[in-house]
Amino acid sequence: MDPTVRRRRRPALSCWECRRRKVKCDHSNPCAHCARHGKHCVYKPFARDDSAVSPKQRSGSPGLITTSTTTATATTTTTTATSAAATIATATAIPPSIGVLPNTSSSGATARENIPGSNQTPSGFDSAIRGGRDSGLDASGPCHVLDRPRRLEEPSASQAGAGNNSLRAPAPRLPGTQDWQPLLSKQRDWGRTRWVGDATEFSSIIACYAAILGKEHPHVASYQKPEIAPLIAEASHALQACKNSAKGIKVTRPTRGLPTPFAFLGAPSPEVSRKMASLYFENFESTHRILHAPTFWADYQRYCDHPASVQEEVRHIILLVVGIGSSLYEHADAAARQHNTEVVHQWIYAAETWLSGPLEKDRLDIAGLQVHCLAMLARQIFSMGGDTVWVSTGSLLNAAMQIGMHRDPSHLPAMSLLQAELRRRLWATILELVVQSALDAWMPPRISLDEFDTRPPSNINDDEISESTTVLRPHPKETFTSTAIQIALRASFPTRLRIVQFLNSLNSDRSYQRALALTAELTSSIQTNAALFAPKKNSPKPRCTPFHRNLLDYLTRRFLIPLHFPFSHRARSNPLFHYSLKVSLNAALALAYPEKxxxxxxxxxxxxxxxxxxxxxxxxxxxxxxxxxxEEDESGKAGGDEDAFSRLLTTAGGMFREGLRCAAAAVSLELLAHAEAQRRDGSLRRSAHLRGALVRAVAHLLAHAEARVARGAETNVKLHMFLSMVLAQVRALEEQEQEEQGSDHDNDDDDRRGGSVEAAIARAARDSLRFCCGLLSARAAAEGNLAAVGIEGMPGFDFDGFGEEVAWESFFSNGWFG
Structure with a gap:
């Protein structure tokens, strides 16, 4: 007999035993016939196949859904399913426009992935997730259980074909690991990602940049019009000229062409070197406690008297301290500053070479860690490999834990109080370098709070402790000492570490409620520090300087902008995220305008x-x-020479650069969104106060980007071009509003308006690139390297990657730009 079974018009709802005996099944669980005869009651829906399966094959099929033969188990399963369906139905009843689902721990997709299969799956789960499409079926009955395999497969298929619909509606949490993707074209950047949401305000700017590069973009056709195409061609030529000059400047890097080993290891004159070292201790040693000042000055004197008598690690420490302090030294002219930078680059490279020696165990000690921390700090201050600091922090953290820095000295063999305090200070510095580099690299921090028990350092001055100290008397926290800033920074470390884990860990809780809780904790720390270190009249020495307050505030506040980027970009479509917009903008303006x-x-x-x-x-x-x-109030307006902290932000890289980049993105986004909203509601001409303040902030950041290129801090010109295009777009909207004032226009006049704005953006990009090309050419000519002659295609250089990249993808969630 032909075993083929004809296709049924409706799914069979009877159990297998009743179908075999051709008796009516009451659809219970188990049914009355199976309970009476002691049979195993099995429900198997007819799939849409053409092959018959024997009863034995059906009983062993993995697609079978077997129910228990006891009534108690059936009752428990039905009750659990009904409860789960009711909970999910309540959650999904929230309108999509609201977007925030309080007390929900996973999305529908994640919940479906966690369904264990078989009889433990809640029977009402899928109908609630699918919005009740099959509400005619009883969610608690066996008919829903029978159709569960097909129901579990259909949502997955429909979700796969739905594209990125979840990005268009605000979600209660950041996407999970399935949304991580390489956004950059270089493999060294594939680990990075930015949770910034949909920034539609930047679509015109990104389309212009895509046209300059000759890449595809949904709106690139707007920049291919006859009146705009020549501007794009000129901008493309200027961008390539900038790249050629930047590649030539890179030739002078120590790693590109090494000079004679240790050719520039000589320090400046003892008088100048002492001033530079004093600048280091006055400023940078406040947040990153690495050295004990009396011990250093004793070693420094021995080095000045008999240079050959000091150990190699002491020599590296002295040169790095002098080099870091030289970043704040007022050099005679630009040539002297450039020469100093070249010399410090050699010192950094020599220290890194010493650290990467052939498995020398004698470098696994306190002195070796001090050299490592100083080298990492100097690399970021002098923009030398600042993008790879996160990689180096892994070696630093491993070396520190290898010698027990993660354990408090009270758990280690007996040591002097000075050595115990040095270990606590150095461990706090290592933690700070780790969390800052993880934030900049958008990578996990590789440390958690349960992996160390080292206590924070004591609030004492360096001259109050020595090797002979037997009793330690810390000052109250209200007393300012040389360690007070680090103690305040260490107090907020757990919160900032959780923020980095929130952003970069693969399986973290990315709910909005979690982001708000972290914001409250970090804001409380910022307010506490502001009150604790506020300028006071007639305060005793040592004094907390504006540099100390700026550096502490910068290293703490900069975490707020990445934390709220994913939500602040959605505030226009979801009012519940407006608080994130406020937090991001306030933090960005505070970073852009430090205390003077x-x-x-x-x-x-x-x-x-x-x-x-x-x-x-x-x-x-x-x-x-x-x-x-x-001691007057030192928060007043600055005049005259540039202050030390502003000079640091202008010349440094790494963590000192990334904070202002995030601030530029936040302020630019708010400016474009505010201008477009005013254009639509007709208030662009009537109310210009807030827009004017935002324009001045973007112009201030544009001047900062220009200074960084002019002073040799970086060769990348994208940030300058980006901010120039932002200002051009806003000014074009204002000019159009003035032209249209008093005249009636149809609503279909958007093509003319968009073309004018696009022309202004393209013109601004061209002018910015030409201006930056002049700055780079002047630098190349002053340095006398190959960039002055515009050499192209030099071996060993990646043409598309020059300078420390301004990742445009950090502003946008679209994955096309690669």
């Missing part, structure tokens, strides 16, 4: 630099007691 010192403080600092300073003391000899007592 008063003229009195600036004169005092200049006097200190002009005088010889004694070892271990940051006070100038000519400073009077009256000037020591004078």
């Amino acid at each position: 010192p008063t003229p009195q403080g600036r004169r005092r600092r200049r006097r200190q630099q002009q005088q010889q300073q004694p070892a271990g003391n940051g006070k100038g000899e000519g400073e009077t007691e009256e000037e020591e007592e004078e």
Whole structure:
């Protein structure tokens, strides 16, 4: 007999035993006939296949859904299914426009992936997820259980073909690991990703840049019009000229063409070197406690007297300290500053070479860690491999844990109080380098709070502890010491570590409620620090300077912008995310406008630099007691020379650069969105106060980007071009509004308006690239390298990647730009 079974018009709802005996099944679980005869009650829906399966084959098929033979188990399964269906139905009843689902721990896709299969699956789950399409069926009955395999397969297929619909509606949490993708074309950047949502305000700018590069983009056709195409061609030529100059400048890097080993290891004169080292201890040693000042100055004196008598690690420490301090030193002219940078690059490279020696175990000690921390700090200050600091922090963290830095000295063999405090300070510095580099690289921090028990350092000055100290008397937290800034920074480390894990860990809880809780914790730390280190009149020495407050605030506040980027970009479509927009904008403006010192403080600092300073003391000899007592409010407007912290942000890279990049993205987004909203509601001409403040902020950041290119901090010009296009787009909207004032226009006039805006954006891109090309050419000519002659195609260079990249993908979620 032909075993083929004809296709049924409706799915069979009877159990297999009743179908075999051709009796009516009551669809219970188990049915009455199976319970009466003691049979195993099995429900198997007829699939849409053409082959017959024997009863034995059916009983062993993996697609069978076997129910228990006891009534108690059936009741438990039905109750669980009904409860789960009711819970999910309640959650999915929230309108998509609201977008925030409080108290939900996973999306529908994740829940479907976690279904264990067989009789433990809640029977009402799928109908609730699918919005009740099959609400005519009883969710608690066996008919829903029978059709479960088909129901579980259909949503997966429909979801796979739905594309990125989930990105268009605000979600209660950041996407999971399935949305991680390589956004950049270079393999060294494939680990990066940015959760920034849909930034439609930047679509015109990105389309213009795509046209300049000759890449595809949905809106690139707008820049192929006859009146705009010549501007795009000129901008493309200017961009290539910038790349050629940048590649030539890179030739001078130590890793590109090594000079004679240790050819530039000589430090400046002892007087200048001492001033530079004093600048390091006055400023950078506040947040990154690496050295003990009296010990360093003793080693420095021995180095000056007998250079050959000091160990190699001490020599590297002295040169790195002098090099880091030289970044804040007021050099005679640009040529002297450029020469100093080249020398410091050689010192950094020599230290890195020493650290990467052939498995020398003698470098696994406190001195080796100090050299490593100083080298990583110097690399970021002098923009030398700042993008790869996260890779180096892995070696630093492993070396520190290898010698027990992650354990508090109280759990280790007996040691002096000085050594115990040095270990605590150094471990806090390592943690800070790890969390900052993980934020910049958008990578996991590779450390968690349960992997160390080292306590924070004590609030004492360096001159209050030595090898002979037997009793430690820490000051109250209200007393400012040389360690107070690091203690305040260490207090917020757990919160900032959780923020990095929130952003970069694969399986973290990315709910909006979690982001708000982290924001509250970090904001509380920022407010506490602001009150603790506020400028005070007649305060005793040592004093907390504006540089200290700026650096502490910068290293703490910069975490807020990446934390809220995924939600602030959706605030226009979901009002519940408006708080994220406010937090991002406030943090961006605070980073863009750091505190400025008063003229009195600036004169005092200049006097200190002009005088010889004694070892271990940051006070100038000519400073009077009256000037020591004078402490005005140092948050006033700056004038004259540039302050130290602004100079640092202008010349440094790594963590000192990425914070302002995020600030530029946040301020630019708000400016474009605000201008477009005013254009639509007709208030563009009537209300210009907020827009004017945002325009001034973007112009300030544009000047900062120009200074970075001019001073040699980086060769990348994309940030300057990006900000120029943002300002051009806003000004084009204002000019159009002025032209249209008093005249009636149809609503179909968007093509003319869009073309004018696009022409302004293209013109701004061309002018910015030409201007930056002039800056790079001037730098190349001053340095006398191959970039001055515009050499193309030099071996060993990647044409598409020059400088430390401004990842445009960090502003946008679209994956096309690669």
